[in-house]
Amino acid sequence: MKVKREALKNAAIEILKGFQATDSEAGLVAECLVRADMRGIDTHGVHFLTLLSSRVESRMIQIPTKVEVIRDEDATALLDGGNGLGQVAAHRAMEMCIGKARKFGTGSVAVRNTNHIGILAFYSSDMAERGLAGIVMCNGAASMSPWGGAEPFFGTNPISIAIPGDTGEPVVLDMSSSVVARGKIRRAERMKEAIPAGWAFDANGNPTTDPSEAMKGTLMPIGGPKGYGLALMVDVLAGLLSGSQFGPHVKTFHQPLDRQASGSS
């Protein structure tokens, strides 16, 4: 089934308005989700609205989103996302960061107390399209262990870097620090297919090609200890430094609703 971009976006906007999002919030989040689908990142596309729905029903998230500026000094700032829509807080941080970079040459803005912000490329590309090099990081729910360990501790903590391109189209990197996303292992389990070596560890920290064992274990970081190091640094810079949740304390949108997600960006 093919759906026109605008039709999908309008449907997402209506759903978000049903969650009490303001017009501008709904437009922003819908655009972020549709762009993810168009980049082929289904996991971060409009499908996300079904996960959001259960959080809205359980009153785990505050909509409309009230972003508060905790600190704003020269080239840096810290925002509190008010436990609202992650995209709204992250977009506000990006706008502040652009202002700071234009004024001081570079800027850095952190966000705490927010939720899933969607694909990082949404923000980094926007910066690059406006003539700036954009770097975005975000921690996530635990699915990788410190190298040599077996228990999940770090998320697949992604990094995105975008650079203005000569023709207007930016050059964009948007990657997690794991070899693959957990979704690919979930799919293999459903299809009863083995997964390639080098994707995951079982619950004892041994490499496995059995997707069911992998789902009980952890994801392999890229380059072994290197990806672990990247995930650690993203967790410190995006999580600890902003006063957000970090390590195994970050909750996922894909699990039972026992706690707010508290992602960060």
Next chain:
Amino acid sequence: MKVKREALKNAAIEILKGFQATDSEAGLVAECLVRADMRGIDTHGVHFLTLLSSRVESRMIQIPTKVEVIRDEDATALLDGGNGLGQVAAHRAMEMCIGKARKFGTGSVAVRNTNHIGILAFYSSDMAERGLAGIVMCNGAASMSPWGGAEPFFGTNPISIAIPGDTGEPVVLDMSSSVVARGKIRRAERMKEAIPAGWAFDANGNPTTDPSEAMKGTLMPIGGPKGYGLALMVDVLAGLLSGSQFGPHVKTFHQPLDRQASGSS
């Protein structure tokens, strides 16, 4: 053979003075090299003086090093390393960056027209020991191809991130964007041992476990396209943005002396 840290450093200082380095240059570069040896990164240790020696004899490098400030505005700056000792230019950039971060909250300084700067952890750790999060990047001579290609284009372009630790010791990441350094393949070739799968491609871009074929080919980036993406972004941010050499134009210290190295940081 064990050598005391101070004895090794003093020997390095004397050699550097023989290359016309000033006292402060010699002390800085010697400290950088000895610290690399102490971290177990022999390739960036005092062994480097033999490579430097041939460049000094061929007058390919300008010592004493004359660093020039090309641009200095608020939180950013650009330095010209005067084709001198890379460590001297990189250290000056780090000091400026610390000053900017203390004044504006964050800072970014680029260097062009310089040479091998040694291990990046030397600079990032220094920043972290002084209470700041330090991020250092550097491009290098071509040894990896764009993902799916066969010709070397990017260096193993490393990134280092260091964070102040609670007890004074910083938490330090210092990693290249390739799975292993070329030196490990060179050693396997010497020992006539096969290399593990996942380290390198042959000259046709096919994975190989033969170190001689690998030496004619390219290194594998971490996480396949991800490490390629990281190397690309480091090349843009540390190379292109500073006006340094980039991609296959960056020359190595390990090859014949047909051109200055023009690394960047």
